[in-house]
Amino acid sequence: MADKPNNAVDFWNVNVPAELQTQECPDFLTYALENEKDRSILATRDADWHRLSWEEAQRLTLQNRLDLFERMPSDLRRYREYCFNLERKYGSVMEFVVKHRLKWQNLEPVDKPFAVDSDMKILRNDWPYGIDPRIVHLVVWTKFELPAAPSSDADPDEDLSPETRAQIQAYVDEVFINVCGAENVIWFKNWKALKSIHSVEHFHVMLFNPSDDFVDRVTGGDVSASEDAEIQKKALGGEPS
Template identity: 60%
Template sequence: MAANDKAASTTSDQSTPFWNVNVPPSHHTKDCPDYLEYAFTNHKDREILSTMDADYLRQTWPEVQGLIHENRLDLFQRVPSDLRLYREYCAKLVKQYGSVMKFVMDERLRWQDLGARGKGFEDAADYKILLNDWPYGVDERIVHIVVWTKFELVSDPTTDDLTPEARKEIEAFVDERFVSRCGKESVIWFKNWSSLKSIHAVEHFHVMLFDPPREFVKEITGGDVALAEKVGKPGQA
């Protein structure tokens, strides 16, 4: 698509180009920012970016549970302005660090290497529990956590799903660390398909907690703060 075509493209139901939605008029641009050009061929994200935050419907806890149980992880999505911010920030990280993975290793995990000291979850130095920097657009009572590991979470190459042994190991860890404190009905976990991972080189899986005690979240993450809370919305100082 030519640059002029990109500048002229709009959503089907509004006159504002998708890249200017949820952005103050003073920050509107004629051309689409480089970091959002992918959305011209990504229908799902273009529709999200074209939606006003005020019109966005957050996914409920039962909906979240359903998507995970049905393995429809592709249907998770972010609040429109958060999706824009996520794409913009990732582009900045690539320029500054060379890759998002290097930023995660250096600044979030502060790991020098991925050499595990023990087997599985035996050694606390081999995993880290942090908040998801760019959580999905779900009920705001849901806390989205990522468990990063230096060891492999073994998947079956034919199905791209965890092996029964790996699944059993993760479930035992989740039960011990999260279910024991929050209750079974308030905890659910999943590991993204390879095609949905934004960071491939560092193993990780996701845990979602419904309305957990804030002190527990602070305790389990070491007082971590998600990047999305540190970075302002588009157009803000």
């Protein structure tokens, strides 16, 4: 690593109180030594970070620029520590999500896609992107596959098949748009390269300024890991309850 100016702060110490800063890069952030994008984010002060507006989030989704959805610097740091500890304790993030977030005993669907509620679960995104606080970021998890476009297409791993896209749209219309209005709902499925959890199918839904009652109803009162001390305790070494 190149020498830094005397007054510079190592990227892993940005947004960290002086008394908690370390000379060495923490294990959970060493990956960023080779990841220029995340290293740049982590080296940015939260005060200098630009939160995406609803209009910007809509535009990125419409343009399929999902790679531009990014977490705030301090949230990215917390997210990486969270995932690092999950992998050490549970073997994988997926193992924790399935057993302790989704509380599913298996990933076998009982019916065709979107036919029964037990094959799906809506939860808050545990570590949402750096967006307007009025935007609620949800994840719809499914036991059934959400097939990509046919292999003859240019980017088969980066988009959905027309049939799958239509099925998701119909579901989003029924569950979200009928209540919140089309102008207040966007959805997307991350490209394969952008997924942090590859073995459990899911897609993202963002709602602009929905009522708390509605969000509680569709999520069963779920609280995200980033806001729930008990979930973080499980990830950081405490015994699961």
